Ligand code: HEM
Ligand code: HEM
Ligand code: SF4
């Protein structure tokens with residue numbers, strides 16, 4: 001085993017650890033912090049099923065964003081949908097034998113790379129050309145887009161220009177998963193691609209990428225509108241001595 | 247009129263370009279030490295304010311899930327940037343919802359996140375400085391906590407929650423806003439926001455009874471502190487005298503009279519408004535609300551009905567059960583609490599009121615959805631009832647009704663510009679400029695349909711519009727209460 005393969009193996013273990021523990025800790029923090037008052041943005045669903053549908057709509061279709069800004073919606077949804085396709089397409093490196101539906105989406109996944117790039121460029125463009133969005137953009141907001149563009153770009157170069165040794169790569173990945181390490185093809189593009197992906201995994205829990213889990217914990221979106229029917233109680237808020245009389 | 251320019255109403259609404267610092271100096275008067283102390287806050291800026299502020303922020307982060315979730319999740323997509331009426335009216339970029347949040351977020355990041363502690367420049371984190379504190383004071387008092395931004399944010403990030411947290415921190419370090427804090431103090435000492443004592447209230451109500459008698463020849467009662475009444479009416483104290491509010495109160499009385507239901511006001515809890523919500527103070531909000539539970543028990547009523555008031559209805563509908571519930575001592579056949587519009591609507595549905603719509607024929611009416619009713623509460627038993635019920639009530643008493651443009655009403659309604667504790671003369675510029683989007687939509691229906699009056703169900707909206715309508719070349723009496731329309735159309739006497 002060469003030094004590079006060992007280094008990448010260790011980096012990926014580390015990145016996975018940071019991602020899982022980091023996001024896990026955040027989820028535990030969100031779940032443990034009470035929401036003392038009923039604050040759903042109304043009109044809101046009056047049943048649990050309704051709330052599930054509301055959240056489902058936000059995750060799958062970005063419903064609120066659709067109401068609010070069609071350009072961001074088009075670029076944003078395109079980017080996320082293609083990102084999802086890409087990730088699913090990549091499952092082929094992680095499973096053996098490859099599931100039939102992962103095989104099925106391979107050709108679509110390949111071209112989803114273009115969708116991802118178009119979406120990201122559209123979103124990035126807004127950060128330069130719309131004065132309001134320029135004003136609220138921090139360097140990290142630009143860098144996040146650059147990072148994702150670089151991941152997509154390096155991937156596309158491998159797919160469409162300079163192929164890498166996918167068979168050995170898969171052996172490397174499965175080796176990581178099952179604990180008997182295999183060498184990684186020392187292809188510059190692949191090394192760049194993987195290095196950037198590891199970076200993305202590491203920054204995830206410390207960045208705005210928490211918006212995924214955040215959405216599910218957002219009290220304005222996940223609360224049922226039933227305060228008159230059901231008394232909403234949480235530890236610290238109700239201890240303050242309600243219902244003294246009567 | 248004032249030392250600022252009223253924004254121009256254009257043919258089509260435009261998203262303005264940003265002008266940094268446009269409203270930088272604007273802020274409300276600071277509360278006096280005695281007003282601060284009455285609410286349990288330090289009288290003036292404490293010496294170790296930085297420490298206190300950061301501690302308070304940490305405390306709030308652990309108490310309200312909305313804070314860490316909202317502060318972490320924003321992706322700076324920009325979808326909310328053109329949604330705030332204060333941004334649209336002032337063009338100050340710090341009045342864009344996300345930028346308003348960022349004032350707190352950049353400090354949160356610096357002191358509470360890994361990225362902000364070690365890479366502050368990268369993620370836009372900053373130390374808490376005097377300047378940041380001043381920005382908080384200024385821009386957390388240019389937000390009416392109307393929640394319009396939360397409708398349009400993909401994660402439902404509600405800047406109102408951030409503003410409340412900001413104000414809580416400011417109160418904790420000793421610089422609260424005079425307007426809200428002084429008023430909350432009055433509720434504790436006198437029972438209502440206006441500081442109207444019990445005997446004066448009785449006089450006022452007797453006066454109203456005489457006026458109605460003179461007007462209609464019928465003895466309609468406006469009772470206070472009557473034990474054993476069926477209904478306790480909790481209404482904003484503005485309803486007791488000021489125009490156009492009092493005409494709404496007259497309307498409620500006529501509806502109760504015709505329904506044959508005994509009711510009473512309470513001189514101990516003579517205020518529906520609860521400014522505790524504006525300053526984000528759970529303790530003060532609860533203390534204000536508790537008077538209502540006490541009054542209801544003391545008077546032995548079976549139902550509680552809430553008069554026309556926006557944020558009061560939010561507190562009543564969404565929070566009362568948590569703050570001062572359970573309401574197991576009330577008649578379970580009725581929602582607790584019930585909105586006066588729900589009550590009137592029910593009577594209309596059952597045919598219990600005789601209505602003469604032609605009494606309102608000289609008016610062409612539109613309806614302003616109040617932000618807290620629209621986006622923070624409900625009426626009736628289905629989502630969106632808060633939009634349907636008041637409109638059905640208006641249409642039942644009025645032949646000419648036209649809605650304003652889609653996107654400026656319903657869940658997308660524009661705030662009047664004076665909500666959230668900003669209804670004070672020291673913030674006149676913010677109020678006038680913030681009213682621009684609503685004035686624009688109103689102008690449109692006035693030109694299109696000849697609308698003469700805008701009806702509302704909120705004391706703050708009514709007061710605010712009475713004040714700002716003239717700035718936009720409307721007249722102050724174009725704002726009216728929904729229950730004024732009802733009161734004018736109700737045919738008193740035996741049912742025909
Ligand atoms: C539950 C899963 C997720 C949901 C519902 C979601 C939703 C959204 C929405 C609604 C936006 C705002 C609109 C836009 O700019 O596209 C957004 C932005 C963004 N999302 Fe996600 N997302 C999810 C997962 C992810 C993941 C896994 C990543 C990356 C690994 C990601 C990266 C981004 C980035 C970088 C932006 C900001 C784009 C910009 O700078 O304008 N998202 N997301
Ligand atoms: C968030 C994570 C990732 C993103 C967004 C991403 C994105 C992309 C994109 C857009 C492409 C080009 C289109 C395609 O062939 O699908 C690509 C190709 C590729 N990616 Fe990734 N990738 C990610 C993670 C990974 C990982 C973890 C591996 C290694 C196991 C990997 C290995 C590859 C390879 C080998 C190619 C070239 C495929 C070919 O030649 O056909 N990627 N990636
Ligand atoms: S819409 Fe929501 S996520 Fe987008 S910038 Fe505004 S607050 Fe942030």
Ligand code: SF4
Pocket residue numbers: 329330331332341342343346388389390391392393394395396404405406409661
């Ligand atoms: S809550 Fe209303 S006033 Fe405050 S930032 Fe959002 S839109 Fe503006």
